[in-house]
Amino acid sequence: MSVAVLVLASVSWAEGSGSLSSSDCLACHGEAGFKDSKGHSASVDPKVFSTSVHSALGCQACHSDVTEFPHKLPVKTVACAGCHASADSDFQVSVHHLVMKDPSSPACLNCHGDPHAVVSVHDSRSPVYALNLPRTCGTCHGNPRLAREYGLPNVYSLYIDSIHGFALTRDGLLVAATCTSCHGAHKILAPNNPHSPVSRKNIPATCGACHAGIEAKYFRGAHGKGLRAGNSEVPVCTSCHTAHSIVSVRTASFQLKTTSRCGSCHSARAATYQDTFHGQVTALGFVVTARCWNCHRAHEILPASDPESSIAPANLQKTCGQCHENVSKGFVSYDPHANPRDSTHYPGLYYTARFMNFLMLAVFTFFGLHTILWFLRSLVERRKDGRSGEEVASK
């Protein structure tokens, strides 16, 4: 709206002054290869300019210091902020402006390209059109040299091979998340800035802009409740799914990683899981047995004490029944996290484990000694009897 008003105002101003029209300027600047006195190109392709969103404004809308022909030199650098005030005020606080105050840091044209050719963001020719955007950001954020030099996150290759990247590049989906979907466009803030859409506390809402159903489940679960309560330790979307290398949750490689991801916080539970058949099969690299979220759910994770929980006693038969047939009450009284070192909660398992340890130790201590002594005696007998070396029983 504000842009539209500005456009109208500018046009009427340009007409009102009546000084120069675009065709006047293009008489010279429209020639291919037109250069200024220093040899810099000063050429504007009239065909390209005519399709640009800026063409209707006329040259003077931006180059307001040019009022006569021939014009004075040098011509002032155009400030985009003159019209795009809100984009500019966003840009002023962004990492692109603040963190790298050297002149090489990106400004409007680095992303939007030639101002004489600027088209709508919905035009497929625009460098900031959804399908082109990752490549535009990747000019810097996918450049290993720049990544090294400026410590930029080299995330382009991670993104482009992610499920979002595939949705964009392979499936051509405009709804696929691109850089700006999560980071914003002009007001890109560092992740540790609490106002950033990718700051830890804001991530569920950012992802939830598309994945609304999952966001709702997440906030019904223990992790989401913890985040709301201000617990900064709880996982957010990216803790499990990563930020840029997000893959389909249906892939085995992702499913196999989830146990170690949950286990990076729930280490005691992960250890007892590994002792079970479920855990052994998962460790082998097969996804046919239960992993954390098959029982606990992926997003709506609730403690067993909550009647809504998938592992609440009343819901166990249904939960185990996802894989097992004919699930009885006795069957679900199996503890998939029993700890053989915990004598208080698992006395049967604890004493069985201790007995097996004792048996193992006793058998190998006794027979280890037996074997070593026998071996040594056999060598002695062998030497005594010469080459034959047999152990002849005494008569």
Place this chain on the structure above:
Amino acid sequence: MENRQEQSYYYRFSPGKRLLHGMLFSSFLGLALTGLTLRFGSAGWASAFAHGVGGLGAILFFHKAFGVLLTAAFLVHVGNILRLVFVQKRFGMLWGPESLVPQPRDVVQLGAHFRWFLGLGPKPKFDRYAYWEKFDYWAVFWGMAIIGLSGYSMWFAQPVARLLPGSWFNVALLLHGDEALLAVWFIFTIHFFNTHLRPGSFPMDTVIFTGRQTRKELEEKHPAEYERLLAQGSLEGLRAEQPQRWFVVAGKVVGFAAIATGFVLLLLTLFSFRQ
């Protein structure tokens, strides 16, 4: 005459016993290979093996198939014992010099054997089954009971869960895995040494494959049995033809394959073991 006697052979194990031992060790190796793959699932070799043989379905299929084979061998053996004892009234199987049942003499010979190890006394005269052979036998019996019962109850978990509490399955997997590891380590170290690798038998005692031993072997390894058979005059009844060369070679090939498999599994499990 003396020279000819040195070359003479006597039966120790009947074809039935050798067949059962063959079923026992081949199913044991198969069970160990597939079972230890699960037990040490996070080890690289386990994952590679499981994917190599065709995935989890194949691992479980072979594990169960070998389990059934071993169970069959076990039942045939127990059935045979019952037949011999109750039908043929051979009570010598239950007690006496031919029996595998532990007896006071075994404790005495164990002590005497240790004294001999230390050079404090003569080597004891073992009869048909020495105490460590009896231990091997009963360890397998105990192991099969523990591993078999826990294994079948996990295989048929749903019906078992109607009789036993769920915590039994926690105990069952622990028992199954730990007892199996004990059995595997015992067989691949102690049994291999006692029977094959000790200097008195090195590199292999083929009697379990050919069924026959020389007079010298009988006299050295089972002197009490030898003297008893001589005194009873029943030694010549056990006379056997010298096993043919191909038969001994076949026995050695099978035996060494089993020992090699055992050692590979022993090393893999020892390196992967973390308590």
